[in-house]
Structure formats: C-alpha cells, structure tokens
Amino acid sequence: MSVLAYGVVAWLFLVGIYGVVTSRNLIHLVVCVSVAQSATDVLLLEIGYRNGGHAPVFVDLPAHPGPAVDAVMQALALTDVVVGAAVTALLMALAVQVHKRAGTLDPDELRATRE
C-alpha cells in the first residue's frame, strides 16, 4: 500500500513535468502544471492519514471512535488547493497575453518569432 500511495505522488509529479516539457500549447501547459501541483496535496494528506482513522471533526461520534487522522496536513492542503487555483488563473492570464502579443500559443514558435 505504501508503494502504491507514494508511487502515485511521484508519478503525478513526473507526468505533470513531462507534460510541461513536451507541451505545444500554453493552455495545455498550464493545466499540466496544476497536475504536478496536485501531487503535493496528495502527499500531504497521505502523510497525515492513519489506518482506520476518522475525520478530525468531532461531531456525532460513537462512544469510542478511535484515532483521528492528522488535521495539520489537511489545513496545509486546504489553503493550497484554493490558492493554487488562483495561481493557475494568473498563469492562464499570462498565456492569453502571450497569444495577443505573439499570435501563437506554441512555446517553440515563440522562440522563433522573438527578435
């Protein structure tokens, strides 16, 4: 289970970077960055998970609910998800602006048109 859990983190990060390197379209590239970024959230939550743990919300629990999972990691990942979306939007605004100036979204053509 550990191998699967941490393997998926490494895979997501690498596959996101692969998408960034091989992308032919800046909009596609920005979404690939967000895939790589989601690997951090998955890793944080995996570190905080505990087998059989319940959510760190102490409402309507049975008498002996057992251990709760790590709430610190959840707090870290929670803000990251929303702020990450805003940063993705900032990158997307840059892509729109690049298209206006250069008339293309292909990073390779950008290099060729620069004077």
Next chain:
Amino acid sequence: MSRRARLMFFAVAAAALAVTLGVGLAGLPSFGSQVSAYARMLNEVSGRQRHVTDVVSAITFDYRGIDTLFEEFILLGAVTGISVLLRPLSDETRQLPEDKAPDRGIPPPSPAVWLLAVFLSSLLVLTGLETVTHGTLTPGGGFQGGVILASALYVVYLGTNYRTVERYQPDALLESSDGVGAFGYVFIGLLGLMAGDVFLTNVVGLGVTGNPISGGIIPLLNLTVGLEVAGGFAILASEFLDQTAVIRTKTGPR
C-alpha cells in the same frame, strides 16, 4: 534546443528526479501507520481550548493562523496580477458585447433558462453562506464557501448575457470586498495585540461548543476569508469574461 534533444534532456533529469523522490519517499513512515505528535495533541485539546468541533478550522485560522494570512496575500497578489495583466491595453478597445451586436444576433435565452439561472444562483448564494458560516462546526469555511459565492455570478452569465452580468456586478464592491477581506484578517489579528497579547491571539469570547457562533475569532476570520475569496474569484472571472466578450484589438496597423 530541438524537441528531440529536449526530450533526451528531460529523460535524464526525470530519471535523476525519480531516484531522488524514491529515496526520499522511501524514508517516510509507511502509509497509514502513524500521525505526528503535534496533530494528536491538537486533535485532543482544540475542542476544549477553542470550543470548535472541526479541528481543521481551528488549525487553519488559529493555531497556524499566520500561515493562512500569507496564503491570503498570495491570493490577493494573484488576483491583482490578473487585473493588471488583463487590463485593456493601449491598442485595444471595448466593443459592444457580441451577443448584442446588430450583425450577429444571438437569440436571447428563454424565460425558463433565465428563471433557472435566478433560482440556481440564489441557491448557490445560500449554500455559499452556509458553508462560510459553519466552518467551525463541519467541513467548510471561507475558502470553499467563497468560491461557491463567486460561482453564483457565473450562473447569471450562463443563463442570461453579458449585459445583465455587467449590470448586477458592481466592480467597486467586488474589489473592495477583496481588499476588505484581506485587511480584515490583519485587523482581527491586531485585536490580539490591542488586548496586550501576541498577534492573532484568540481574544474574542469563545461561546458554547457546537453553536454556530463559537470559537472566538475563528468564525470571524472565516467570514473575512470568505469575503476575500468570493471577491477575488468573481474579479478573476469577470476579467477573463471581459477579455472574451468585449475587449478587441483595434484594427489597422499598430
């Protein structure tokens, strides 16, 4: 660098990165075996200390409140950056929205769609407010509720047209809610200093655990964050919408 050379370079770098990641991840405790002592302690004490039932809110807005302050300013910075990047440039004009242009008439949405949009957006506002205000009790809070609140505006656009959104979307209000949200967080933090304690100390009365108003500054901070996120995401959407709907490059040579 040719595409081939770049791919080769990536293969080497990715292999090195994969090995490093593998070594690092192998050093972690096995999945699901333990949680940190810090988290165990917070799970234990936060109900008694802060009178909240959702420990994640207590950590986000109280125990680690300063982290959230910086996160909020990253958000503010990103939204400001988008506004600057997507402003109308000197060689661009604002033209009549296409769905009202005489040569390209798009039929107006049917009253049924319009009604559905009104119904759905009011439902979204209600859900958003519920999520923001119940952050101390159950999962939810300013970050999630703020995005839901902002999405109410998107639904109005989907169901009607650009004109209607422009009429019902006061830009000044959105921008000030973004700023007021961000600096309201700082102000609530300063309350701790005014009480003679450290920044972001929970100095407001804690209330009864399980009540919607409990946890001292935690619901207040949830409100300010909700205000900021709602304003920020609404501005973000309206900037992109402006670009798509009305901002056009002037024709002719630059």
Next chain:
Amino acid sequence: MSEVIIAVALIWVAASGTAVVLTRDPLRQAFVAGFFGLGLAFLYLSMQAGDVALSQIVVGAIALPLIVLLAMAKVRKDRE
C-alpha cells in the same frame, strides 16, 4: 475496506492525471481535467479529509474549467 477504496481512488487519480497530460487538445483536456479533479476529491474524501475534498470540488468543478474555457474562447476570437 477503506484501504481498498483508497487504492481504487489512487489508481483513478494516477490514470486520469496521465490522461490529462496526454490529451493535447485544450478543449478535450478541460473535460478530462474535470474527471481528474473528481478523482482527487474522491481520494481526499476516502482519506477522511472533508475540508480538502470540498475545496477540490469547488475548484475542480467551477474555477478551473471556467478559466480554461474562457481563455480558449479569447484565443479563438483573436484568431478570427
């Protein structure tokens, strides 16, 4: 039991994340990315992180597709 659910969610996330990267057309990618976001939210929920799952749902279902589609609409209009 919960381990099985988490394992399924992990495989779903890994597969759909790969699909997002390999879908080269941004319009199709927006839909695949929605499916990836849903997988992430399901994974977070199965790991008992309700707060994070909620923010992933609102971001993955509302904010991200909207930004991608609006950016594409802008680019397409410029090309006309």
